[in-house]
Amino acid sequence: MAWLELPRDKAGFVRRECPRCQRNFKTRPNRHDPGMLQRLLAGYFPFENVHEAYTAEELPAWHCLYCGHRALPDAWLTPDQSAHVERMARSWANHVRYEQLAYVQRTLSQNPHPTFVSVPPEPLPRPLPPDEEVLRTLPMLCCGEEVQASWDWDAPLVCPRCGAHHGGLSGRRQVNLEFVQE
Ligand SMILES: [Zn+2]
Ligand SMILES: [Zn+2]
Numbered sequence: 001m002a003w004l005e006l007p008r009d010k011a012g013f014v015r016r017e018c019p020r021c022q023r024n025f026k027t028r029p030n031r032h033d034p035g036m037l038q039r040l041l042a043g044y045f046p047f048e049n050v051h052e053a054y055t056a057e058e059l060p061a062w063h064c065l066y067c068g069h070r071a072l073p074d075a076w077l078t079p080d081q082s083a084h085v086e087r088m089a090r091s092w093a094n095h096v097r098y099e100q101l102a103y104v105q106r107t108l109s110q111n112p113h114p115t116f117v118s119v120p121p122e123p124l125p126r127p128l129p130p131d132e133e134v135l136r137t138l139p140m141l142c143c144g145e146e147v148q149a150s151w152d153w154d155a156p157l158v159c160p161r162c163g164a165h166h167g168g169l170s171g172r173r174q175v176n177l178e179f180v181q182e
Contacts (some may be wrong), residue, residue: 004037004088006081009131013148016062016076016160020069024078026135026148027160032059036073036174037085045096060161065149066166070157087125094121097157140166 006029013026014033030036036059050061059073077085081157098121133150138157149157157166 004085005127006033006037006077007128007131009134011134011137013131013135015078015081015131015133015136015145016068017078018064018069019071019075020066021067023066023150024065024135025065025160026131028145030073032073035059037061040074040077040085041089041092044095046088054096061159063158063163065147065157066155068163070163077103084125084128091122091124095124096102108114121132140164142166159174 007041008014008029011028012028014029015024015026017024039059050136061070061072062068062076098119135152136147136153137146139145140147140159142159145161145162147160158164159166
């Protein structure tokens with residue numbers, strides 16, 4: 001489903017927003033993002049084929065980079081991203097409905113008195129614009145990944161993927177590993 005993607009910045013990072021503290025950070029696109037988006041779409045308009053393909057997929061929870069809050073992947077959309085998914089879902093549903101009507105019309109082409117005329121739907125919404133804001137790129141040594149944090153955050157960080165706690169940055173570029181028992 002290439003037409004539904006979260007926007008990236010120039011360096012390829014995707015913005016996430018914590019459902020608890022509402023702070024923003026960025027990660028690389030995740031291989032579970034498409035499954036998460038499909039599941040959200042299916043939640044708006046439950047088409048059976050989507051349900052079968054994606055609701056069974058096990059999606060690992062994420063941790064907030066700042067407050068450590070843990071939530072399933074579909075909880076991390078920003079308000080813009082979330083509104084976009086909803087627009088896409090509605091538009092997609094119109095397309096599906098149109099295709100279904102068109103199919104019925106084709107199969108009833110012998111019918112000299114069609115009882116309805118289907119109107120072509122609006123094109124799908126345009127993708128969200130690329131994310132222009134540049135945040136502070138930091139390595140998460142625990143998982144060998146990079147994340148982006150806000151510039152003014154100087155307190156300890158939590159790895160979004162594995163939940164490992166990292167010491168405060170206080171001007172240092174290097175993130176010290178500091179595993180804390182949960
Ligand atoms: Zn948070
Ligand atoms: Zn990690």
